[in-house]
Amino acid sequence: MAAIKTFALRHPKTGYRKLTYTMLDQDIVAASESAVYRVLREADLLSRWKRSARSSGEYSFRPTGPNQQWHSDVSAPQQAA
Template identity: 55%
Template structure:
């Protein structure tokens, strides 16, 4: 049986068939989250939160550089802001 006949029998396009061939043997991830090297580890998140609790008067940018200077964890200010926001530790400006 020729390859063209198999593709016709499956009722799929040639590009779909070759995409299947290319993916053969790989895990089916369904666009799931794949851990990246730059994602924060749980201990890093805990260190940021603990440091922020102990230094509650400092802003997130200053906390970031204090964390870096004291060799606790090396993260960007945006990562610090995101972690503190998820932990509910960002103080909003008081409009009085």
């Protein structure tokens, strides 16, 4: 458990699945994904997704020349009646 915690602290942005296989590859700990998850959860070391900031509603990018911004429409085409 101590080796898992130490390794996780050295790699703070790595998820538990990747940590599991990296530790296996480096012969540090041979543990299952669920065991690594449990140890990290109990130690409050799970890396969480950072939520993005809410949009202010204003569009701030102003292109100053051609081909600086592209848009596409991916909606389904309308069927003719």
